[in-house]
Amino acid sequence: MALENSVFPSRPDSLSLPVEEKGEGEEDVEVATEASTGVFNLSEELGHVVTTETAPSPPPLAKVNRSFQAKLAEREAQANQHRKKTQGTEKERGRFGWVRTRRKRQRYVEKNGRCNVQHGNMRETYRYLTDIFTTLVDLNWRCSLFVFVMAYAVTWLFFGAIWYLIAYCRGDLDHLEDETWTPCVNNVNGFISAFLFSIETETTIGYGHRVITDQCPVGTMLLLLQAILGSMVNAFMVGCMFVKISQPNKRAETLVFSKHAVISLRDDKLCLMFRVGDLRSSHIVGANMRAKLIKSKQTQEGEFIPLDQTDISVGFETGDDRLFLVSPLVISHEIDAHSAFWDMSQSQLEKEDFEIVVILEGMVEATGMTCQARSSYLAEEVLWGHRFSPMMSLAEGFFDIDYGAFHHTFEVNTPSCSARELSLAAARLDAHLYWSISSRLDEEPTLTNQAAKQPDSGGLTNSKGGEPTFIVGEMTDIQEQSGLGELNGSVATDQSESEA
Numbered sequence: 001m002a003l004e005n006s007v008f009p010s011r012p013d014s015l016s017l018p019v020e021e022k023g024e025g026e027e028d029v030e031v032a033t034e035a036s037t038g039v040f041n042l043s044e045e046l047g048h049v050v051t052t053e054t055a056p057s058p059p060p061l062a063k064v065n066r067s068f069q070a071k072l073a074e075r076e077a078q079a080n081q082h083r084k085k086t087q088g089t090e091k092e093r094g095r096f097g098w099v100r101t102r103r104k105r106q107r108y109v110e111k112n113g114r115c116n117v118q119h120g121n122m123r124e125t126y127r128y129l130t131d132i133f134t135t136l137v138d139l140n141w142r143c144s145l146f147v148f149v150m151a152y153a154v155t156w157l158f159f160g161a162i163w164y165l166i167a168y169c170r171g172d173l174d175h176l177e178d179e180t181w182t183p184c185v186n187n188v189n190g191f192i193s194a195f196l197f198s199i200e201t202e203t204t205i206g207y208g209h210r211v212i213t214d215q216c217p218v219g220t221m222l223l224l225l226q227a228i229l230g231s232m233v234n235a236f237m238v239g240c241m242f243v244k245i246s247q248p249n250k251r252a253e254t255l256v257f258s259k260h261a262v263i264s265l266r267d268d269k270l271c272l273m274f275r276v277g278d279l280r281s282s283h284i285v286g287a288n289m290r291a292k293l294i295k296s297k298q299t300q301e302g303e304f305i306p307l308d309q310t311d312i313s314v315g316f317e318t319g320d321d322r323l324f325l326v327s328p329l330v331i332s333h334e335i336d337a338h339s340a341f342w343d344m345s346q347s348q349l350e351k352e353d354f355e356i357v358v359i360l361e362g363m364v365e366a367t368g369m370t371c372q373a374r375s376s377y378l379a380e381e382v383l384w385g386h387r388f389s390p391m392m393s394l395a396e397g398f399f400d401i402d403y404g405a406f407h408h409t410f411e412v413n414t415p416s417c418s419a420r421e422l423s424l425a426a427a428r429l430d431a432h433l434y435w436s437i438s439s440r441l442d443e444e445p446t447l448t449n450q451a452a453k454q455p456d457s458g459g460l461t462n463s464k465g466g467e468p469t470f471i472v473g474e475m476t477d478i479q480e481q482s483g484l485g486e487l488n489g490s491v492a493t494d495q496s497e498s499e500a
Helices: 002-007 068-079 081-087 132-138 141-170 191-203 217-245 250-254 346-351 419-443 447-453 477-482 495-499
Strands: 255-257 261-266 269-278 284-298 304-311 329-334 355-364 370-378 382-384 386-388 392-394 399-401 409-411 470-473 490-493
Touching: 132 217, 141 191, 141 217, 191 217, 250 255, 250 370, 255 355, 255 370, 261 386, 269 355, 269 386, 269 419, 284 329, 346 382
Parallel strands: 261 382
Antiparallel strands: 255 269, 261 269, 269 329, 284 304, 284 355, 355 370, 386 409, 392 399, 470 490
């Protein structure tokens, strides 16, 4: 026990467990391997123990096959019942006793995926014109429709004005009643008629009433120029509208995330989990999940980094981040030594100020375009000790998904300590079990004394004085546990005869 106290530090207060009173006649529940000195008591091994509530222990059969983490979670839940009841009524108070409300954190990414960032004081605005196509596609629909209408209206008015100028300079407007006069464009008698001829030329309508003649080479060149520029305007504007309509942004509306994230035990380890689902029957091809922790920090040199981004592993090393999103999935982040939540307990979570941004990327099966869906969780949207309700049930010939339970969670027994403290407690338990088994083996009869008590039957003996006697036989249980036997048999030395 002195060695154990020197190796392991004192147990933190957050891992202190309540002690259950035992009535008369009740037996201790076996938690570890039974030693020769008695039964290992978990509350004595964990160090400092705080008694908060007393309750009769359940029958031993209900706890024999349960893990250490499950027992720790149950005891923590019993110890924190009173604290959970009074936690909702308590309010944080200031220096003079005034109630102080917690300031709500400004989201970096909204729940619908919109990034809450605005760019200001940009001096190099000319850079937007270098990529005019992307600039037009990124405009909202009101501005896009305005640009679309104005692009055609301006070109029609511009070339209509040129056609009117040609007719005015050639004197066609002065010879409207002269049948012997050959104008540049027949039936152009003013600006309105010139504007209509410009529309017919650019849109290739061709009603046949207004037509250019062969006596106007300037008009012929202008006709070619307007046809070429009109085709370019059509290709540019129609392309912008097509790309804007076919953008997969609306496809992300059918990719849903759970309203809350949860932290609970999974395979005896604390995990941060959230749920994602696809409402459409057409699937996302090559779906990939990423997560980021947005939290301001200060370096050791004193530099303050606002909204620092830290990766949250959701299975990149094992390939679990690549999803087959046919039914809703629960994405899990194991809180290990490399996690940003390694030292975070339930009480610390209530005081933290951070944001978790989750990103789902994939290719739309119908269009082949890449789609991205985003959401975020604030610290108060992370529920400690909760688990998502199941949604899938087996129907006749298919699996039925109930999206009514997509956001539903329920409470489970979860220790309120951090993952580091939970791992430390498990290590202490393993160390105690190791030394208990070693002490048990030391107290067993020695191998030589056991061999001396066995009858000398079927073995090779030598009774000469001063020489030991060898016994060749099968390996005993004691020899197998201590590692002194061999696979095909064991050899023991009778010390009693050697000493004689």
